[in-house]
Amino acid sequence: MNILIVDDEPLARSRLRRLLAECAVNAVVTEAASAEQARQLAASLQPDLVLLDISMPGESGLQLAEAFASSALPPALIFVTAYPEHALAAFNVHPVDYLLKPVSLSQLQRSLQRACQLNRLQQQPPKLPLVSYQQAGLQKTVPLTEVLFFAAEDKYVRMQLTEQNILLDKSLHQLEAAYPQLLRIHRQTLINPLYLTAIRQPATGPALAELENGKYKLPISRRALSAVKHALQS
Known part of the structure; x- marks a missing residue:
């Protein structure tokens, strides 16, 4: 199991690492001192579990948790924080647990047990969303993952x-x-x-969303630009 500890306090990271060692879990433990560093490490390590502080300089733990939760295979999350008032917002990203500092060995052991338990729904493979359509009088389907975009054209959608x-x-x-x-x-x-690779801003006209590494360039409305930027960063 790959475990990522994210906390801006070195002593807090050291304590969690020591407690994990006492739990005798078979894990590779990595530390990050900021959300930015955690993003970089997660891209290569693909952690199974993240022990995450909430209050950190720059990007908060809640913002980082939202990014993890929106990934294709999100890691299990355990918040480890000194602030109980963040609990309601934290549970919007469905963490395994919410622990208050200082964390005890028994608390961490219980949280790890929860993280390692699969429920029936998690064990079922997710159903692939399909788009149905008519072609030559036949009803057909195509996986949504194979669709680059939908564009309104006259009375139809391409x-x-x-x-x-x-x-x-x-x-x-x-x-x-x-x-x-x-x-x-x-x-x-x-x-x-899934196919959004870049956003281009021409000298004149609207910004363009590039799909498939520039194979398609589609105009972005000013109202949608911030959401498209967020999607690209995620």
């Missing part, structure tokens, strides 16, 4: 796949409601954030 596009007799509003994973970048366009 569903753009990697190698082809298909016209749908559905509205963008219907697609947006059915697939919350999609991101609206314009009143006429929904994109799959």
Whole structure:
């Protein structure tokens, strides 16, 4: 098991590392002194469990937890903090536990046991979302992960796949409601954030969302620009 400790206080990190050693867990333990450092380490280490402080300089532990929770395979989270007033906000990202400093050995042991227990829902493989459509009189489906974007065109919506596009007799509003994973970048366009690779700002005109490393460049409305930037950073 890979465990990442995130706390700006060296003594707090050392204490957690010592307690983990006393728990005798078979784990590789790594430390980060800030949310920024934790993001960099997590990208390469892919931690299974994160012991996370909340109040840190710069990006807070809550903000970092939201980023972890939105990843494809989020790690288990245990908040370790001196501030009980953050508990309500913390549980919005579904942590395994919320521990108050100073943490005791027995508390940490119980939290680790919870983190290692899978429930029935977690053991079931997630169902892949599918988009249904009619083609040549036949009902067909395509995984949402293969769709780059949806664009409104006259009375139809164009569903753009990697190698082809298909016209749908559905509205963008219907697609947006059915697939919350999609991101609206314009009143006429929904994109799959999985394919968002860059944002370009031409000298004139609106910003452009680049998909598939620039293969597609789609205009971004001013209202949607901040959400698109956040999606790209995530």
